[in-house]
Amino acid sequence: MKEYKVVSWKMSLTGNSKRLEDTLNEYAKQGWRLVHVYENTASVIFERDKNR
Template sequence: MKEYKVVNWKMGLSKNNERLEDLLNQYAKMGWRVIHIGEQSTRIVFERDKNR
């Protein structure tokens, strides 16, 4: 069974790429993987196995 998490990304005035990379790596360490990043959106959808 899968579980999902939706995160709203807030763009800042600087270092957006670095902050986004840090956020993605933080979730990856917890077992989440990105399944969708909205092209014009600030929404990121993560997925992981619930029974891991």
């Protein structure tokens, strides 16, 4: 079984790429896998096995 997490992304004037990279790496360490990025709503969808 899978579980999902939706993270809202807040854009700023500087450092967006680095902040996004740090966020993706932090969730990856927790076992989350990036599934989709919604550009219009600035949301990132992650999934992982629930019984890991």
